[in-house]
Amino acid sequence: MPPAKKQKTAGDAGVSVESNSKDPANESSHPHKNDKNKKSSKPGDPKDPAPHDYICFHRPLFDVESANWLAPDSLEGNELVKQVYKPGFAQEEKDNVYKAAPSEHKDHKWVIMWEAWLKTDILGRKARYCNPDNFGMYLCNDWQGWGMQEIGENVMIEYDKAFHSKGNKRLEDLWVVVSAVGLWLNEDEHIGLLINNEDGSTTCKLIGLIGCALLSTLAATEAAGELKPDSRFLDLTLVISYYFEISHDLPDYGIEGECVAWRREAVKYFKKGKLDPEKGLSATKVRMEKLEKAGDYDGDDEDADAETVDEPVAEGQNANQEAAGEKAVSPPSKGKAKRASGGVQSDEKDPWKWADKFKAYKKGRGSSMGGQKYDITKMSRTDRAAAAFDGKDPLAGVPVKELKEDMVDLV
Secondary structure, eight states: OOOOOOOOOOOOOOEEESOOOOOHHHHTTOOOHHHHOTTTSOTTOTTSOOTTOEEEOOOOHHHHHHHHHHSSSOOOHHHHIIIIIHHHHHHHHHTTOTTOOGGGOTTOOOEEEHHHHHHHHHHHHHHHHTOGGGGTBOOOTTHHHHHHHHHHHHHHHHHHHHHTOOSTTHHHHHHHHHHHHHHHHHGGGHHHHHHTOSOHHHHHHHHHHHHHHHHHHHHHHHHTTOOSTTOSSTTHHHHHHHHHHHHTTGGGGTOOGGGGTHHHHHHHHHHHTTOOGGGSOTTHHHHHHHHHHBOSSTTOBOOTTSOOSOOOOOTTSSTTHHHHTSOOSSOOOOSSOOBOGGGOBTTTTOTTOHHHHHHHHHHHHGGGSSSSTTOGGGSOHHHHHHHBTTSSOTTTTSOHHHHHTTOEEEO
16 A cells, blocks of 8 residues: 555755755656746746646656555665666656657656646645744644645635636636646645644545535536547646545545545546546556545445436536537536626536635635745744744745745755
């Protein structure tokens, strides 16, 4: 079995501004920090792709570890990095894979929108910013877990803004968020850090909201006729498989019930699109087989044909529906469509009731939702010094501008 989702303790780390680590095992799928930082990749910079253009990136370490788990003769951690990950990384560097257009590496499945790549990087930075161990500080045992929850809420606020957008790139903007969140939660045990938060009730609701965002995006993708192997969303298979990976064993850790009911619906979208598991993560096929039969509670395995969240969509709701000769996955419109907040048609454009669920979550959280309360780089210098083991601000040498703009890198 893959390693348990437990919060790992980071070692003491140095602090720098815009450093560029060379160790691929440390960088996972993000080896080129300077290339990805939004400050060094300004919109309109001719050196960078357009926000919704796809780029290639290095195969993530978490997928190498997953493939190793599936292998009959698995390797231990350091040996896996030495014998498999680093040689693969080196070959990809030799082939100039990173940031290349997918058309230049047609057999390389690791692709992502440029804007989603930048967002994944900033989410990773934010996760490191809420870990007191990285700064030689003590705050409280669950500080990082609460910080992860805060980051998750912030990105759901971003998703809601994109959801209610009336721009012609609305679907791309939704895709950026779900793609980035899926990759981010798989990297560096972020999903484990999130679910180990002592506030289990809120964490469970947040996982449900993240799942609703995925289903809502897939519904919009299906309605646009892009739920298919040759979709213009080149990472369609990868993105869904990210969510299979982070969610397949959530009930084992107490994240169960309605908040994980979205998992089997995601499998339905995957199968409806006739997507190839080989173009997803290494364990995609295994995860799908488990999730098709999985119940929503620990130890509760259901028959794959059991009743799920909603019935298939009514005729005419998907552009590809009649041509495909199959039922759509998204729930049907029930009666006359009503206006939801932001002008979204609650049935036609919001089949998974995102607007209602987000509103309910936000109401339940009140002023506690999101923010930067657990971002150590945003604390005052006095507060950081008070919590530091040596009584000194660990970021004393970092200019305020860099702190405000999330340019602190931990090495």
